[in-house]
Amino acid sequence: MNSMIYKKKTPLLLFLVPAFLFLAAFLFYPFVQNIINTFMKIGGLGRAAEGLNTPWYENYIRLFTDPYMRVAMKNTLVLILCTIVFQVGIALILALLVDGIRVGAQFFRTVYFFPIVISATALGLMFNLIFLYKGGMVNQLLLSLGQLETDVRPNGKVIVYWLDWKDQAHFLFTMLMPVMWQYVGFYFVIIVTGLNNISPDLFEAAALDGADGWNRTRYITLPLLRNVLCTCLVLAITGALKVFDLPWVMFGAGMPENQGWLTGTYMYDQTFNKMNVDYGSTIAVLIVVLGVVLSNISNRVFKPSEDL
Amino acid sequence: MKRILALILAVLMVFALCACGQAQAPAAEAPAAEAPAAEAPAAEEPAAPAAESVTLNVVTSYGGDDGNRANFEAAVKAYEEATGNKVNDGSATSNEEWKAKVLTDFETGSEPDVLFYFTNADAEPFISSGKVVSIEEIRAEYPDYATNMKDSMMAVASDGKQYAVPSSGYWENMFVNKKVLEDCGVAVPGPDYTWDQFLADCQTIKDAGYTPIACSLFEVPHYWFEFLVMNNGTVENHLDIPASVDDETGAKWVAALNDFKALYDAGFFPENTLTASDAETVEMFNQGEAAFLIDGSWKVGYFTGNAADLNDFAIAYVPGKGERSASEAIGGISMGYFITRKAWDDPAKRAAAVAFVSLLTSDEVLSTFVTTEVTALVNGAKPAGLNPLQQSAADTNANITAIAGAVQDLLTAEARGDLFSNIQNVVTGKMTPEDAVASALALN
Numbered sequence: 001m002n003s004m005i006y007k008k009k010t011p012l013l014l015f016l017v018p019a020f021l022f023l024a025a026f027l028f029y030p031f032v033q034n035i036i037n038t039f040m041k042i043g044g045l046g047r048a049a050e051g052l053n054t055p056w057y058e059n060y061i062r063l064f065t066d067p068y069m070r071v072a073m074k075n076t077l078v079l080i081l082c083t084i085v086f087q088v089g090i091a092l093i094l095a096l097l098v099d100g101i102r103v104g105a106q107f108f109r110t111v112y113f114f115p116i117v118i119s120a121t122a123l124g125l126m127f128n129l130i131f132l133y134k135g136g137m138v139n140q141l142l143l144s145l146g147q148l149e150t151d152v153r154p155n156g157k158v159i160v161y162w163l164d165w166k167d168q169a170h171f172l173f174t175m176l177m178p179v180m181w182q183y184v185g186f187y188f189v190i191i192v193t194g195l196n197n198i199s200p201d202l203f204e205a206a207a208l209d210g211a212d213g214w215n216r217t218r219y220i221t222l223p224l225l226r227n228v229l230c231t232c233l234v235l236a237i238t239g240a241l242k243v244f245d246l247p248w249v250m251f252g253a254g255m256p257e258n259q260g261w262l263t264g265t266y267m268y269d270q271t272f273n274k275m276n277v278d279y280g281s282t283i284a285v286l287i288v289v290l291g292v293v294l295s296n297i298s299n300r301v302f303k304p305s306e307d308l
Numbered sequence: 309m310k311r312i313l314a315l316i317l318a319v320l321m322v323f324a325l326c327a328c329g330q331a332q333a334p335a336a337e338a339p340a341a342e343a344p345a346a347e348a349p350a351a352e353e354p355a356a357p358a359a360e361s362v363t364l365n366v367v368t369s370y371g372g373d374d375g376n377r378a379n380f381e382a383a384v385k386a387y388e389e390a391t392g393n394k395v396n397d398g399s400a401t402s403n404e405e406w407k408a409k410v411l412t413d414f415e416t417g418s419e420p421d422v423l424f425y426f427t428n429a430d431a432e433p434f435i436s437s438g439k440v441v442s443i444e445e446i447r448a449e450y451p452d453y454a455t456n457m458k459d460s461m462m463a464v465a466s467d468g469k470q471y472a473v474p475s476s477g478y479w480e481n482m483f484v485n486k487k488v489l490e491d492c493g494v495a496v497p498g499p500d501y502t503w504d505q506f507l508a509d510c511q512t513i514k515d516a517g518y519t520p521i522a523c524s525l526f527e528v529p530h531y532w533f534e535f536l537v538m539n540n541g542t543v544e545n546h547l548d549i550p551a552s553v554d555d556e557t558g559a560k561w562v563a564a565l566n567d568f569k570a571l572y573d574a575g576f577f578p579e580n581t582l583t584a585s586d587a588e589t590v591e592m593f594n595q596g597e598a599a600f601l602i603d604g605s606w607k608v609g610y611f612t613g614n615a616a617d618l619n620d621f622a623i624a625y626v627p628g629k630g631e632r633s634a635s636e637a638i639g640g641i642s643m644g645y646f647i648t649r650k651a652w653d654d655p656a657k658r659a660a661a662v663a664f665v666s667l668l669t670s671d672e673v674l675s676t677f678v679t680t681e682v683t684a685l686v687n688g689a690k691p692a693g694l695n696p697l698q699q700s701a702a703d704t705n706a707n708i709t710a711i712a713g714a715v716q717d718l719l720t721a722e723a724r725g726d727l728f729s730n731i732q733n734v735v736t737g738k739m740t741p742e743d744a745v746a747s748a749l750a751l752n
Binding site (some may be wrong): 043044045047048132133134151153155157158159161162164166167171252253254255256257258269272273274275276 | 405408409411412415433491515516517518526527579580582583584585588592597720721722725726729732733736738
């Protein structure tokens with residue numbers, strides 16, 4: 001009976017068409033138009049193109065010669081690397097630890113997932129206060145521990161040499177740490193779900209054979225989590241390419257000294273602040289190309305095992 | 309089962325179509341809400357409520373936390389009560405994104421009926437495409453339109469016509485923290501303050517453990533840029549744009565950037581000036597950690613609401629250098645009310661739009677928007693109840709001998725952004741001033 005209702009495909013197609021039309025209007029058409037825009041000269045948002053660039057591929061030349069674009073690419077690749085190592089790595093460790101306890105597992109699941117439900121803007125503002133130059137939480141802590149230099153002037157005024165967490169020496173840590181922290185919970189939940197799907201019989205059998213905790217993790221948990229980890233890595237890599245909101249709230253336009261650009265923040269700045277819409281479109285194309293290439297590579301490198 | 313499924317699908321589809329169709333409904337009713345022209349109130353005197361009210365779409369920069377938001381709302385309410393018309397207020401905070409949105413609305417045919425906007429080059433796209441009505445054309449039908457304004461102070465567009473009825477203007481000058489100056493034994497700068505005196509004062513202030521200049525070179529170097537450019541030229545040639553980095557004006561801009569570097573190298577800006585936000589450095593000044601701050605008339609409202617004691621602050625003068633006197637400042641009237649062609653051509657809205665602008669720019673209403681700002685009113689504004697900082701600004705403005713507009717307003721957004729983001733590269737020696745100016749000019 002159930003198989004009969006799928007014999008006529010027309011109703012199903014009818015309901016697929018609106019979604020397709022929606023995507024065509026709001027994804028495919030803008031994407032194609034965006035590629036066309038990269039060859040045009042557009043002096044502002046909403047303004048009509050003033051003709052082709054000279055030469056028409058001018059923006060692509062600029063893309064490969066723009067020093068700030070190189071900075072953005074370098075920072076984005078560092079972000080991807082950190083995402084793989086720290087976001088997925090920490091999430092895996094936390095998931096294994098939480099899976100190993102009987103009491104409070106649900107509590108830790110909620111706690112670790114919590115940052116995901118807070119908006120990136122709110123998190124950015126919060127971390128801005130934490131790393132604030134004068135009187136920020138971290139700097140006050142360092143001051144109370146005697147880790148910051150102070151000086152007393154002849155008039156009795158005490159000078160504190162606060163640590164600038166956004167300067168060239170520290171900005172990468174200050175930018176990447178909140179991003180890592182925010183998404184650990186997301187991968188944590190995925191991995192915990194994967195762990196729940198592993199049959200307890202396997203662990204029981206291993207325990208009977210004398211395997212200790214490390215060996216059970218090494219020879220049972222990790223191999224059986226391979227597919228879940230592969231999914232996490234692909235999501236992490238493609239997600240890192242799109243990171244924008246939190247770094248933008250904390251660092252704005254390329255702070256410090258134009259060394260803090262990411263591909264996402266640079267594209268936004270060129271398009272909305274500098275009104276260089278055609279160049280912004282070109283950066284957007286690069287982000288899409290990078291996303292497709294990197295997700296393909298990660299899919300091949302971390303190919304899910306068909307045996308599992 | 310198959311029939312039930314087909315029925316469910318059919319019902320869902322009907323709901324979906326209904327949902328799509330309902331979005332159109334209010335639009336169909338909209339024209340009925342707009343009154344015929346004959347019943348709209350007269351321009352100069354908001355008349356008794358019309359039989360059928362008109363809904364005016366108005367966009368201004370009096371949105372968000374603008375200091376005049378409450379005054380604008382009061383004026384809109386007065387207009388609505390006097391005329392019976394409704395105002396659909398689409399105001400927002402003025403920034404580059406807001407400017408872009410307004411221009412996009414004009415491009416897509418969804419412009420408002422009345423727009424309060426910049427009167428400089430930013431307005432040229434919709435002026436040149438004939439999307440707003442000139443004051444001359446409006447006066448042909450409403451002879452008393454904007455006659456309470458000095459015509460000589462109304463902005464002139466590239467076609468030689470005037471379009472916007474000016475509102476209050478702005479000034480930029482130097483705020484000083486008197487308490488910090490007192491602690492350091494430095495006098496409040498007067499109208500004859502020189503650059504050499506300023507450098508000496510900055511060193512004294514720095515030695516006393518305070519930051520001489522509150523400024524975020526990362527976020528808002530433009531106030532200092534304006535005055536440093538004027539210090540290397542004159543108030544008369546301040547608005548000249550270099551044709552190249554090698555010409556006289558280009559050399560003036562290069563010298564201004566060199567002054568930036570000299571101040572940075574001397575350690576007169578905050579330690580974290582390259583990573584601090586404007587809010588951080590302004591708060592530093594407010595908390596008595598810094599002595600000088602260049603900002604605009606709009607910042608008076610901030611200190612009025614946030615300073616512990618307004619008597620600790622004063623508006624002084626930016627030190628003069630070369631041919632520029634400290635009594636010469638940046639200022640002008642940069643915004644005004646436009647009536648769009650769309651509203652003018654709509655018989656239901658023409659008189660309502662004229663009445664709205666007339667009320668918002670009347671002597672009485674404009675006086676509520678003004679404390680120390682310049683206006684184009686023939687009779688002048690009559691602000692009442694000035695606080696100590698506002699009084700200080702009024703006293704300083706009384707000694708201003710000449711003003712020039714901000715030269716950055718004549719640059720394209722891309723050139724402006726490039727120039728100001730490169731100032732941090734110039735002060736740190738990563739880029740020469742010549743390269744920074746050339747880079748900006750190439751994008752202008």
